[in-house]
Amino acid sequence: MTLLAPPIGTAPAAAGIAAAAVGVSKIYGHGDTAVHALDEIDASFQSGRFTAIMGPSGSGKSTLMHCLAGLDTVSHGSILVGDTDLSTLSERELTLLRRDRIGFVFQSFNLVPTLTAMENITLPMDLAGRTPDQAWVDEVINTVGLDDRTSHRPNELSGGQQQRVAVSRALASQPEIVFADEPTGNLDSTTGAEILEFMRRAVREMDQTIVMVTHDPNAASYADRVVFLNDGKIVDEMFEPTPDTILDTMKALGN
Amino acid sequence: MLRLTIKNLLDKKIRFALTTLAVVVGVAMVVGVFAMTDSLRSSFSQLAEDISEATPLTVRTSQEVGREIDRDPVPAAVDEVVRSIEGVEDTVPGVAAFNVVITDGAGEAILPTGPPTLGFSWTPLQFFITDGAVPAGSGEFAADSSTAADNDLQIGSTYVISGPIEQVEFELVGIFNFGAPDKHTTLGQTMAAFEIGVAQEFFGLEDRYSSIGVLLDPGTDTAEVQGRIQEAIGRDYEAVTDEVIEEETTDDINEVIDVFNIILLVFAFIIVFVSAFIINNTFQIVVAQRIRELGLLRAIGATGSQVRNSVIFEALLVGLFSTITGLVLGRFLAGGMRWMLNQGGFSLPTGPLELQPRTVVWAVVVGMGVTLLSSIIPARRARTISPIAAIQSDQQLAGASLRRRLVIGGVVTGIGFLLLLVGLFGSLDTSATLSLVGFGAFLVFIGMNTLAPSFARPAALLIGRPIARILGTPGQIARGNAARTPRRTASTAAALMIGLALVGMAGVVGSSLTKSFLNTLDDAVQSDYFIRSDSGGFDPSVGFSEEVAAEIEALPEFDTVVAYRFAIGSMRIEGSNHDVFTADFELVESHMDADIITGSLSDADAAFAIALHEDSAEDLGVVVGDTLDATFPDNGTDTLTVVAVYRDATIFGNWLIDNDTWERHFSRREIGFASATITGFSDDLPEAEQARLQAGAAEAIAPLGQQFPGVKMESRVEFRQSQQDQLNSFLIVITVLLGLSLVIALIGIANTLGLAIFERTREIGLIRAVGMTRWQLALTIFGEAVIVAIFGAILGLSLGVVFGVAVVIAIPDSVINAISVPYLTLLVYLVIAGFAGMLAALLPAFRAGRLNILDAISHE
Numbered sequence A: 001m002t003l004l005a006p007p008i009g010t011a012p013a014a015a016g017i018a019a020a021a022v023g024v025s026k027i028y029g030h031g032d033t034a035v036h037a038l039d040e041i042d043a044s045f046q047s048g049r050f051t052a053i054m055g056p057s058g059s060g061k062s063t064l065m066h067c068l069a070g071l072d073t074v075s076h077g078s079i080l081v082g083d084t085d086l087s088t089l090s091e092r093e094l095t096l097l098r099r100d101r102i103g104f105v106f107q108s109f110n111l112v113p114t115l116t117a118m119e120n121i122t123l124p125m126d127l128a129g130r131t132p133d134q135a136w137v138d139e140v141i142n143t144v145g146l147d148d149r150t151s152h153r154p155n156e157l158s159g160g161q162q163q164r165v166a167v168s169r170a171l172a173s174q175p176e177i178v179f180a181d182e183p184t185g186n187l188d189s190t191t192g193a194e195i196l197e198f199m200r201r202a203v204r205e206m207d208q209t210i211v212m213v214t215h216d217p218n219a220a221s222y223a224d225r226v227v228f229l230n231d232g233k234i235v236d237e238m239f240e241p242t243p244d245t246i247l248d249t250m251k252a253l254g255n
Numbered sequence B: 001m002l003r004l005t006i007k008n009l010l011d012k013k014i015r016f017a018l019t020t021l022a023v024v025v026g027v028a029m030v031v032g033v034f035a036m037t038d039s040l041r042s043s044f045s046q047l048a049e050d051i052s053e054a055t056p057l058t059v060r061t062s063q064e065v066g067r068e069i070d071r072d073p074v075p076a077a078v079d080e081v082v083r084s085i086e087g088v089e090d091t092v093p094g095v096a097a098f099n100v101v102i103t104d105g106a107g108e109a110i111l112p113t114g115p116p117t118l119g120f121s122w123t124p125l126q127f128f129i130t131d132g133a134v135p136a137g138s139g140e141f142a143a144d145s146s147t148a149a150d151n152d153l154q155i156g157s158t159y160v161i162s163g164p165i166e167q168v169e170f171e172l173v174g175i176f177n178f179g180a181p182d183k184h185t186t187l188g189q190t191m192a193a194f195e196i197g198v199a200q201e202f203f204g205l206e207d208r209y210s211s212i213g214v215l216l217d218p219g220t221d222t223a224e225v226q227g228r229i230q231e232a233i234g235r236d237y238e239a240v241t242d243e244v245i246e247e248e249t250t251d252d253i254n255e256v257i258d259v260f261n262i263i264l265l266v267f268a269f270i271i272v273f274v275s276a277f278i279i280n281n282t283f284q285i286v287v288a289q290r291i292r293e294l295g296l297l298r299a300i301g302a303t304g305s306q307v308r309n310s311v312i313f314e315a316l317l318v319g320l321f322s323t324i325t326g327l328v329l330g331r332f333l334a335g336g337m338r339w340m341l342n343q344g345g346f347s348l349p350t351g352p353l354e355l356q357p358r359t360v361v362w363a364v365v366v367g368m369g370v371t372l373l374s375s376i377i378p379a380r381r382a383r384t385i386s387p388i389a390a391i392q393s394d395q396q397l398a399g400a401s402l403r404r405r406l407v408i409g410g411v412v413t414g415i416g417f418l419l420l421l422v423g424l425f426g427s428l429d430t431s432a433t434l435s436l437v438g439f440g441a442f443l444v445f446i447g448m449n450t451l452a453p454s455f456a457r458p459a460a461l462l463i464g465r466p467i468a469r470i471l472g473t474p475g476q477i478a479r480g481n482a483a484r485t486p487r488r489t490a491s492t493a494a495a496l497m498i499g500l501a502l503v504g505m506a507g508v509v510g511s512s513l514t515k516s517f518l519n520t521l522d523d524a525v526q527s528d529y530f531i532r533s534d535s536g537g538f539d540p541s542v543g544f545s546e547e548v549a550a551e552i553e554a555l556p557e558f559d560t561v562v563a564y565r566f567a568i569g570s571m572r573i574e575g576s577n578h579d580v581f582t583a584d585f586e587l588v589e590s591h592m593d594a595d596i597i598t599g600s601l602s603d604a605d606a607a608f609a610i611a612l613h614e615d616s617a618e619d620l621g622v623v624v625g626d627t628l629d630a631t632f633p634d635n636g637t638d639t640l641t642v643v644a645v646y647r648d649a650t651i652f653g654n655w656l657i658d659n660d661t662w663e664r665h666f667s668r669r670e671i672g673f674a675s676a677t678i679t680g681f682s683d684d685l686p687e688a689e690q691a692r693l694q695a696g697a698a699e700a701i702a703p704l705g706q707q708f709p710g711v712k713m714e715s716r717v718e719f720r721q722s723q724q725d726q727l728n729s730f731l732i733v734i735t736v737l738l739g740l741s742l743v744i745a746l747i748g749i750a751n752t753l754g755l756a757i758f759e760r761t762r763e764i765g766l767i768r769a770v771g772m773t774r775w776q777l778a779l780t781i782f783g784e785a786v787i788v789a790i791f792g793a794i795l796g797l798s799l800g801v802v803f804g805v806a807v808v809i810a811i812p813d814s815v816i817n818a819i820s821v822p823y824l825t826l827l828v829y830l831v832i833a834g835f836a837g838m839l840a841a842l843l844p845a846f847r848a849g850r851l852n853i854l855d856a857i858s859h860e
């Protein structure tokens, strides 16, 4: 893979940056049918912050998140998680990076059906053969309000409870960064609000780092910062957003 | 999206291939077995026709009791009578003998394993010289071309040949083809031919012929001459037409081919049966997976029957494809089997391999029948899918309720066991026994398959516990996966169950047989040396010359030698024919202890004595001192006095007569087995003295071993070992053949796992995304396979032990009198099954590891 972006090397990234994309492009297919899902993206995500990635459907949000999380490879540019350049890692090293340093929440189907809620929460640590920090896990579960549900299997939990388990799993191993792809997309607004509130508290009170993909302005307003994507490019950015300011920006982009 | 579609299709292609493979192997086996045995049958019946046509009539002794091998010879005077009859142009008298063993140039006896070693008088009607000359004088012989070529026999060289009575040196003067001038046909037997006078003397048949071929004057009516001959020779002899001889020969050959055919077919049908389980399982899973799609079809207006028919149609396609492929492959397989047998020492005629209509019908019945039958239940389930299924995400297929399952499974298993027991203990004829036992076992397997899902979940959790402990999180997930679809786990395991039940049963029977033999040897046998033919078979027609016994007896290191002979169905008492053993009554009590209850063998007037087992004595209502009239193959009848009744049938069976009686009624002179005692040897002697005597005996007998290369002379320790080895290697062959069905079961495991992985694509994507390595994923899949395999193995081996013990109890005590369950061997099978499960999981694990995480997560 060639790096078209200026070489950053493996020098420690600026303090406080949990993950960064440097000149990242992602092209699907080739020739006439090529789709530029990401086009020369430069973005960094600060530790201890809650960042939302917004944009219309097909703008490249999920693709960006997948690349940042080591689930997908980039066509050009490089991705840094902490000071690790993902392009230098093997498939196995990427897997271990996801397991040990990253947390995930997907839109749906977040849990292994044969494992209990607690087993799902500690799954990445169990896979690593690490003993979970029980005090921390308890605090997460407590905060998310799952205490009496930990021995249930996913099919015995409601959609909202399942998402709470997923968020707990993402936080339980105290990863450097948590990626969430439309985590409230399948939930009703009340349940969704609870999850978002919890994510915000995890950042504020527990000093976690979360990057969330969403197309819902209301959801994005829980974040500290919103990055706007359109046609694979970063087109705008906003701090301390409210639903209204986000909606305005979205409308402006639509024109 | 396109990529997903293509992948989907590819998945189905592999599934289709795996499903059909299971049927194809079964069909090909059935077709191959029929095609090969049909071709053998037609070649040999052609040969029998060619040979018997050479002489339109044959004169021989009439026989009412016993086998062809024990037919009494015809006195030479009869030949004179026949020759003088009007219409007879000439006669072709001949003699034949078993156990004529040629020693090759290196001093090794030429002993095929299985096929006989035959001696003949030369006849230009059947033998055709390819090299050298016809044996004409004393000291000359000719050998068949394949024996000569395989053992590098050279014309002009001298070879030692062991006959029924003695061992003599002959010069090889000619090499011949049997059956046709330019083509030699054989089932692997060795043939030595001599001038007729030489043969008569060598076989101990002076002034007698085994049979007399009759050539007629041109233009005479065969039936007329036959009548004239029959009138002249009287009722003790008979003149039969070439058709009768041809039919008898063909029947004899077919009897051998039939046994062969049945054994191979049994294995083929076991494979077909296992295949049926796999196909059934696959269709079940496929219907379950397509539940949404089928629900949608129902929602947009397809009727239940249309949905059902779509499943049956898929089965039809699989069946059709498998049948055609199986037919083609089966023909090749037949050629392959024949080639392998020919490599293994046979020289089978390579006639054309045709598919007879019967074979094609069987292929269709097996290929289409098995597939369609296996699809009935899944198809009926598909019919019950409601349109709601399209909308509801987690609709389960309606299956029989647990309670119904337990009832149906229990009843079927019970009936199966009942049939099995009736078959084993109902004292029916062989074919009724076999079909009852077979059908009983079949029902037991079906019943167990119905029962198994109700306890598959706890069983999988239990078996999975140690695996979860060893493998950690991957093991734990594997355990959950095996337990979450109990029906599927159970039916996958059931395919494995069948093979292991059969293997386990063979293990129990084999081990009990070995134990019985060793018990008898240790408890009832006192002799110190054992003399047997080296050809390995348990065939009663296998034997060696009397000279061997005489030579051993002449050694000062040996005290007494007892010779034994055996014939099947050759003694008629009160209307039924019995197998008969012989021994030297005067000496045998110091060699073998048959646990005599009343009377004694050594005190008797041996020449007209009989000893029998207590059961036979009771059946006939006789006690020591009573007499019995016994008729033998020479049609002669003796009045024999019962001199002893014994309890242990393992050594002599139920009927024992003296060698003197045998020699009056049987022309076969060679002995089947002999035992010898060492001079002065006794268990009471100090060990050093015992060892000294044994060493002396071993040294003294060694030169005789050189002198009679086809004869094994073994001390008690050696005999014990060689017999045990023989039983073991026989058992290994059976186990390997039965084990073949495991290969099919493994395809089943691979198939189920492959489908399960496809079903769990998103789960795999998720679990990989949160950090499971490929290796851990592979461990998960291995773990699940091992749990399923061990579950099937435990079911199968348990059934196998039950079957085995039942069979052992049913087999008469004269053959097996002890029950022994080889726990260690069974444990080894269990471990092998576990590893085999991992083997089956290799491809699915590899494929799962190759799944693209992102595609997997977004998989629908």
Ligand SMILES: Nc1ncnc2c1ncn2[C@@H]1O[C@H](COP(=O)(O)OP(=O)(O)O)[C@@H](O)[C@H]1O
Binding pocket: A028, A029, A035, A036, A037, A055, A056, A057, A058, A059, A060, A061, A062, A063, A064
């Ligand atoms: N696997 C793929 N193959 C081809 N094109 C893709 C693939 N995944 C995404 N795309 C395309 O890349 C663009 C961005 O997709 P995505 O990141 O999923 O958008 P978003 O999440 O913002 O809706 C879209 O045009 C989409 O069609």
Ligand SMILES: [Mg+2]
Binding pocket: A061, A062
């Ligand atoms: Mg998206």
